Amino acid sequence: MDWLTDNWLSILRGFGETLKLLGLSGAIALVLGTLVALARVSPVPILRGVAIGFVTIFRNTPLLVLILITYYGLPEVGIDFGFFINISLAMGFYTASFVTEAIRSGFNGVPLGQAEAARAIGMPFTQSMSQVVLPQAFRLVVPPLASVFIALTKNTSLAATFGVAEATYRMRGLFNDYASQMIFIFLGIALGYILIVAVISWIATAFERRFAVNAR
């Protein structure tokens, strides 16, 4: 177990870096994904088309290729915010397409009858949105959004390919130094990721319970 006792600080720093990637790209994904989702469900056909195009492009490109574009490609045209932000941009745009689809599926999950009933009892558009449609949509969005963020947590490991010293990168380093304890190192680092994932799904469950409907 000396790999752990001697290196726990650098492993923790690695996971700190993982969390930083998760936070930055998660924020980009959430903001951008929400904007694109609004365009995706808007009444303007061209906006919807643009949103569909965005989702199609970014969901069908492998994340690794997107990082190649932002990490190697953007600096070639003079767009360089530093490697950390450039990598987070790729992860943010990639994840944004999944955020968009999660939010859209939440909106689509609200039964049509709900809005019709709201209109039938005389609610104006703003009221039927804020009182009837959006609260239900929000509740439906939480579980798919949680799985998007869990996927993002795992995807941050790709930054190791480009020399960001996050958890996966540290594991590779430990493999070189402690070749005989490879399985334990692998299980240990995996456990770290599993903990992050567990926290995310715990938050999602808490949200769901907080906003659960007791009727029916």
Add this chain to the structure above:
Amino acid sequence: MSASTVLYDAPGPKARARYRLFGLLTVIGIVLLLAAVIWRLWSRDQLTADKWEVFYTPRYIELLARATLDTLWIAALSIAGALVFGVIFGVAKLSDHLPVRWFAWVIVEFFRAVPLLLLIIFVWFYAYDTRLGTIAPLVIALILYNGSVLAETFRAGINAVPKGQVEAAFAVGLRKSAVMRIVQLPQAIKIMTPAIISQCIVALKDTSLGYYILAAGLTTTGREIWRTFDNRLATALVLAAIYIVLNLLLTALGRWAERHITGARPPQALADKPGQPTAA
């Protein structure tokens, strides 16, 4: 169209005029954005022949074609393996025997929660002395990860088969294994076809991770190209285009299979369509 959403009413003449205006503004914005991108590429000498020449040189087109075939081959192997793995562990998760159920649960939950790249690096290092090469570790890791996701899919599909089907099968005297084999599994696969196709797309995208261990495939070939011609942006854009085309073809194939091979969609299909998010 507008009847299919709860978010807004059917537009009247004023609203339609407003939508047209917004549409026009969007188009203008996009044209300006594209112009800015092209200007940027032009002013930074990215649109010169020496950056792009390689992609219309027959020798390199052939190289890329071979890399595409490698990628497809790796993806096909992984998907086939993952399907077998998924069926076995999906059924095992529903086993009547507690130890079997627990074992399957631990394996599936573990490999689902671990980042794929972590798994690839581990298998690659672990198998380093056995001279397995680079493709085998990549395929093994892809099978373990996608197989575990598919195991969950199959389990959900089996549970979605109506209970009456199982009871009827037992009533006509089939054994437990026969009920699973000829009643539950076929219907589960039918219900889960869209989810399975989505996972195939995920697997195809994930073959790009072979880059880390330099396994054959598009990303590794791309690396060779830009190391020779120093055209990283151009190469990455071409790779992205190839992957997008492959994935869209796979999506179309999935839709076609959904319609023609598995028949009409069953009434209580739980799964999402191929075009919907799978949280890759």
